[in-house]
Amino acid sequence: VVDIYGKRIVIAWPDNLVENIEDISIDAKIRVRKPYYLVSNEWKSGKTIVNVGGVEIGGSRIVVAAGPCAVEDEDILMEIAKAVKRAGASILRGGAYKPRTSPYSFQGLGEKGLKILKRVSEAVGLPVVTEVMDTRDVELVKSYADMIQIGARNSQNFTLLREVGRAKIPVLLKRGFGMTVEEWLLAAEYILSEGNGDVVLCERGIRTFEKSTRFTIDIGGMVIAKMQTHLPIAADPSHPAGNRDLVEPLALAAIVAGADMLIVEVHANPSKALSDSEQQLTVEMFEKLMKRLKAVAEAIGRSI
Amino acid sequence: VVDIYGKRIVIAWPDNLVENIEDISIDAKIRVRKPYYLVSNEWKSGKTIVNVGGVEIGGSRIVVAAGPCAVEDEDILMEIAKAVKRAGASILRGGAYKPRTSPYSFQGLGEKGLKILKRVSEAVGLPVVTEVMDTRDVELVKSYADMIQIGARNSQNFTLLREVGRAKIPVLLKRGFGMTVEEWLLAAEYILSEGNGDVVLCERGIRTFEKSTRFTIDIGGMVIAKMQTHLPIAADPSHPAGNRDLVEPLALAAIVAGADMLIVEVHANPSKALSDSEQQLTVEMFEKLMKRLKAVAEAIGRSI
Amino acid sequence: VVDIYGKRIVIAWPDNLVENIEDISIDAKIRVRKPYYLVSNEWKSGKTIVNVGGVEIGGSRIVVAAGPCAVEDEDILMEIAKAVKRAGASILRGGAYKPRTSPYSFQGLGEKGLKILKRVSEAVGLPVVTEVMDTRDVELVKSYADMIQIGARNSQNFTLLREVGRAKIPVLLKRGFGMTVEEWLLAAEYILSEGNGDVVLCERGIRTFEKSTRFTIDIGGMVIAKMQTHLPIAADPSHPAGNRDLVEPLALAAIVAGADMLIVEVHANPSKALSDSEQQLTVEMFEKLMKRLKAVAEAIGRSI
Amino acid sequence: VVDIYGKRIVIAWPDNLVENIEDISIDAKIRVRKPYYLVSNEWKSGKTIVNVGGVEIGGSRIVVAAGPCAVEDEDILMEIAKAVKRAGASILRGGAYKPRTSPYSFQGLGEKGLKILKRVSEAVGLPVVTEVMDTRDVELVKSYADMIQIGARNSQNFTLLREVGRAKIPVLLKRGFGMTVEEWLLAAEYILSEGNGDVVLCERGIRTFEKSTRFTIDIGGMVIAKMQTHLPIAADPSHPAGNRDLVEPLALAAIVAGADMLIVEVHANPSKALSDSEQQLTVEMFEKLMKRLKAVAEAIGRSI
Structure with missing residues (x-):
């Protein structure tokens, strides 16, 4: 039984265990054609608006979240936050828990980073999105952040998906880099099936096989x-780019193809960043990007 | 020795046979850092404009080629050609030789198709781009077409690349679906190294692994x-789409990311097409696409 | 500071934070050429033997773990366990926590499944390998199992990797299906860097792009x-096969290419299995597989 | 109408043009479930044996073709040919026409190379397989070679496939590196549909995405x-390896998984080879490989 979008729903599934199916009400014994149900627009036709600290994602206005890859220092973050807000960003991003390929790379500041994020967020007036990597940290991160990010490497960490579902906080669900579109929708279904309908899907x-870019934006x-x-x-144009010169064309492409939100890595001094230094935009590049995004958004009947 | 862009060039390569290197003039004994040379903008900084029957590709104006997947019938082609011209296309596309996965599928009309293309081209006033698949057909196709297409499956058919290089006719070089960007540039280098500098690279x-679309536009x-x-x-937004509803967002994405030309499949009655019926646009969809392309092109300071 | 393989090691890394580097002893200030260190055979030349309940993995004898995809019922598991032991398997596999793409699929029996595994393991005399999906479950699973499996979807769940590192129990680390070989070694490095050197890497x-098999065994x-x-x-030949007829050729291929262990899905009645019914071997097929494995193992100077 | 394997066949296809279907005899109006027909073992159940200069491919005995990547010099080729024959190879391989990614790399000796191949072949007593890249060269290559190779980059060069079909000479059809299994079978169907049933499919x-090997052997x-x-x-274990140390495990894996033939690059002095120097085996490595292949072949009830 799921309470979501103001409705009470019971979902039956062909290969569920028989004992689970017994206590199911009649109207829910639908044999859905697709493996996902709650995320499908066959079930809910109107577009869902996700509200992140007052910022609406999914409406006519395109939302831009920006900030450094990782939270490193309060002064630097404050400088970046003010700059991206001035340029038109409406959400601040920054990692306190960093999923790093190597155990010896900078792993993020943890709760110290969350506290910095919170103080900067309040000082500058931007809601915050930040990543969570462990089921045990969900409540802690929720107490500091306005939106929780599930990163690409945890996109099929099903216990974490259920936990953020139960936490009832807006979720930015990155697509795993080895994940099909159907699996991505099913990962969101895990969150919705716990009663949390505030999910934004992020490509x-x-x-x-192509290695001239870090990943291939799909x-x-x-x-x-x-x-x-x-x-x-x-859409996140920074990670597939792997090179700051590619961020702008990929961001523009995502917008005209229908993205409702962008999340962009921006750093006051990218060359000194402790992670992803190659792909973070300078503040000047971000300002230029925002101008071009505005022009293109208007051309397709949207705003930023 | 290559005569290209008004210059006479001799290229030396580290692993060339010694006897070839002997008769090389001094200024060409450059040890290039990249495996390609003539296609590189380190060697030729200004953008190349390719002129196809009076239509300039590579300038500020974005060029749209449109038409059916295959030439099937003169009346139908005439109807499509008039419609796409009215909507703003400036080149007519249509296949006379079709590379089909199965030997039992419709293989195209061959020279009969080329003749139809030529008559329609002249009647409507649109230059023609069409595919060639065999070195033995290059001269024949050249006598009917304004631009020769090398398809994805022949993108590393090196003898064909050399032959269209020698034919000195504009070439639309599709990227193979298993080909890296570097190999694509090297395929173009094959054409340029025969003295033909009129090449347009087509993604x-x-x-x-993702199968919700036919191919992944990169x-x-x-x-x-x-x-x-x-x-x-x-960029060709039709083949990666595999579904006509995806053609518009992919076309818009390609334009804002920097494409100088689009090649789009349009059919007067797609459901009756002998090939690619799922992905060809109707004339009405193409008209709508052209309007949106114009708006977006203006937003990035270009025209259509 | 890591205690591993009887040594006390301090690892310095170029991009570590400066405050971390300060308290490092001299002999560890090695600038390693590769991003991983403890897993590298440049550092530890002799092959590591992982002991799982008395079964040695990594020696001349090839170890076969077999059993159902999921633990479903004690009687069925007992029947399967006896059969695979008789055929030559030396470890029992079976999932109590199942990572399922859809939230509505059978998710495993949880602790009830662990108890069944433990009873069958003791009755039949086979150590058990089973998957853990949540950092909070590591201690619980450790109390029932002889080896913990990290599944493909959690292969970059770094907090879980660290947790099984601290648990000091043998780990079967599946390679993620979107993971490079280097990232796989780095995932193992996370476990070793917590002082747990008993890791088996599982392809x-x-x-x-190829979809005639479920995955492409690399x-x-x-x-x-x-x-x-x-x-x-x-090597796990069952998941890439996706079809039981392919399991034998893939298993043989893995063995001759150097695998020290195989993990194979076997079910007493695959068509009634609650998950992966297409790829689980029948007992008869497993017996035939073991005979062929023995012949091939001998041909390459190993045994089973 | 196709004459193949001693039968006269007419094939009808659902999407054929109506005018083509008219002159078709009744027994061939079969609606096949798969897009290929002549290559299918539903149509022809017995295994086909392809005879290459007296060497039978497809029987119980596994056939090994070996030789250098490219024909470079008659003395070197003679030395290699004698060595691989002594070690147990029964076909000589060597390229006279080389498909090279760069137009400036060594392109092969052409007809001069074919003549060298022919002389060495006759002197040593090994039939020859060599690649053809251009429809115009098929007759020439046929006059020197016992088997024609279609390389990976020409695997969907359909006019070339038809031409070698008409040439009625044994064909080694490499799978393209971006080609599905179904497309590979359809490429063979092109050759068979011209009446040439002597095709060997080569993975x-x-x-x-994995780049630790040159390609991923499937x-x-x-x-x-x-x-x-x-x-x-x-199977060709040399090209996916890209590194001679990987050739042996990949060759063994292919054999136990069912390959009827191997084609291996061997050079008397790989470091001086004009192409693929990294992956060519030395003669000593090839001798060791043949010994291990024999042991493994016997273990699966075959011989070499």
């Missing part, structure tokens, strides 16, 4: 997802 | 190619 | 991993 | 192909 590039897959679901769609 | 989607790879070469870049 | 297929990547590390290498 | 690695896809067709299956 961030898949892994392909614009077509993003469009397919948008055709299937009522949830808002975001 | 048409790569093969990845917007990032297209941008990387554009950063490396002086040659114009095109 | 289970990567995601590629025999070459498995060989590369074996060349780089002192840890034992396993 | 040589596909392109995936053992599973090779097994699927073998399950679908009556044609013999070969």
Whole structure:
């Protein structure tokens, strides 16, 4: 039994255990054609708006979240936050828990980073999105952040998905780089099936044979997802780029293809960043990006 | 020795046979850092404009080629050609030789198709781009077409690349679906190394694990190619889509990311087409696409 | 500071925070050429033997773990366990916590399943390997199992990797289907860096464009991993197969290419299995597989 | 109408043009479930044996073709040919026409190379397989070679496939690195549909995100192909390896998974080879490989 979008729903599934199916009400014994149900726009036709600290994602206005890859220092973050707000960003991003390929790389500041994020957020007036990596940290992160990010490497960490579902906080769900569009929708279904309908799906590039970019942004897959679901769609142009010169064309491409939100890495001094230094935009590049995004958004009948 | 862009060039390569290197003039004994040379914008900084029957590709104006997947019938082609011209297309596309996965599928009309293309081209006033698949057909196709297309499956058919290089006719070089960006540039280098500098590189989607679209359009790879070469870049949004509803978002994405040309499949009655019926646009959809393309092109300071 | 393989080690890393580097002893200030260190056979040249309830993995004898995809029922598991032991398996596999793509699929019996596994393990005399999905469950699973499996979808769940590192129990680390060989070794490095050196790396297929098999078993990547590390290498021929007729050829291929262990799905009645019914072997097929494995193992100078 | 395997066949296809279907005899108006027909083992159940200069491919005995990547010099080729024959190879390989990614790399000796191949072949007593890249060269290559290779980059060069079909000479058809198993079978169907039934399908690695090997040998896809067709299956362990240390494990894996033939690059002095120097085996490595292949072949009830 799920309480979601003001409704009480019971979902039956062909291969559920028989004992689970017994206590199911009649109207829910629908044999759905697709493996996902609550995320499908066949079930909920109107677009869902996700409210993050007063910022609405999924409406006509395109939302831009910006900030450094990782929270490193309060002064630097304050400088970046003010700059991205001035340029038009409406959400601040920054990692306190960093999923790093190597155990010897900088792993983030943890709760210290969350506290910095919170203070900067309040000082500058931008809600905050930050990543959580462990089921045990969900409540802690929720107490500091306005939106929780599930990163690409945890996109099929099903116990974590259930936990953020139960936490009832807006979730930015990155697509795993080895994940199909259907699996991505099913990962969101895990969150919704716990009663949390505030999910934004974020394309961030898949892994392909092509290595001239860090990942291959799957614009077509993003469009397919948008055709299937009522949830808002975001794009992260920074991670597939792997190189700051590519961020702008990928961001523009995502917007005209239908993205409702962008999440962009910006740093006051990218070359000194402790992670992802190659792909973080300078503040000047971000300002230029925002101008071009505004022009293109207007051309497709949206705003930023 | 290559005569290209008004210059006479001799290229030396580290692993060339010694006897070839002996008769090389001094200024060409450059040890290039990249495996390609003539296509590189380190060698030729200004953007190359490719002139196809009076239509300039690579300038500020974005060029749209449109038409059916295959030439099937003169009346139908005439109807499509008039419609796409009215909507703003400036080149007519249509296949007379069709590379089909199965030997039992419709293989195209061959020379009969070329003749139809030529008559329609002249009647409507649109130059023609059409595919060639065999070295023995290059001269024949050249006598009917304004631009020759090398399809994805022949993108590393090196003897065909050399032959169209020698034919000195504009070439639309599709990227193979299993080909890296570097190999794509090297395929173009084969054509340029025969003295034909009129090459347009066309991204048409790569093969990845994601199957919700027919191919994965590699917007990032297209941008990387554009950063490396002086040659114009095109995109084919129809083949990666595999579904006509995806063509518009992919076309818009390609344009804002920097494509100089689009090649779009349009059919008067797609459901009756002998090939690719799922992905060809109706005339009405193409008209709507052109309107949105114009708005977006203006937003990035270009025209259509 | 890591205590591993009877040594006390301090590892310095170029991009570590300066405050961490300060308290480092001299002999560890090695600038390693590769991003991983403890898993590398440049550091530890002798092959590591992992002991799982008395069964040695990594020696001349090839170890076969077999059992159902999921623990469903005690009687069925007992029947399967006896059969696979009789056929030559030396470890019992079976999932109590199942990572399922859909939240509505059978999710495993949880602790009830662990208890069944433990009783069957003791009755039949086979140590048990089973998966853990949540950091909060590691201690519980450890109290029932002889070896913990980290599944493909959690292969970059770094907090879980650290937790099984601290648990000091043998770990079967599946390679993620979107994970490079280097990232796989780095995932193991997370476990070793917590002082747990009992890790077996398990290839289970990567995601590629080819869809005639469920995943593409990467025999070459498995060989590369074996060349780089002192840890034992396993292969799972069931998941890439996705079809029981393919399990035998893939298992044989993995063995001759150097796998030290196989983990195979076997069910008494695969068509009634609650998950992966297509790829589980029948007992008869498993007996035939073991005979062929023995013949091939001998041909390469090993035993089963 | 196709004359093949001693039968006269007419094939009808659902989407054929109506005018083509008219002159078709009744017994061939079969609506096949799969897109390929002549290559299918549903149509021809017995395994096909392809005879190459007296060497039978597809029987119980596994055939090994070996030789240098490219023909460079008659003395070197003679030395290699004698060595590989002594070690147990029964076919000589060597390229006269080389498909090279760069136009400036060594392109092969052309007809001069074919003549060297022919003389060495006759002197040593090994039939020859060599690649053809251009429809115009098929007759020439046929006059020197016992088997024609279609390389990975020409695997969907359909006019070339038809031409070697008409040439009625044994064909080694490499799988393209971006090609599905179904497309590979359809490429063979092109050759068979011209009446040439002597085709051996050769797996040589596909392109995936994993870059620790040059290509990813698709053992599973090779097994699927073998399950679908009556044609013999070969494997090329050299190109996916990209590194000579990987050739042996990949060769062994291919054999136990069911390959009927191997094609291996061997050079008397690999470090001086004009192409693929990293992956060619030394003669000593090839001798060791042959010994291990023999042991493993016997273990699966075959011989070499």
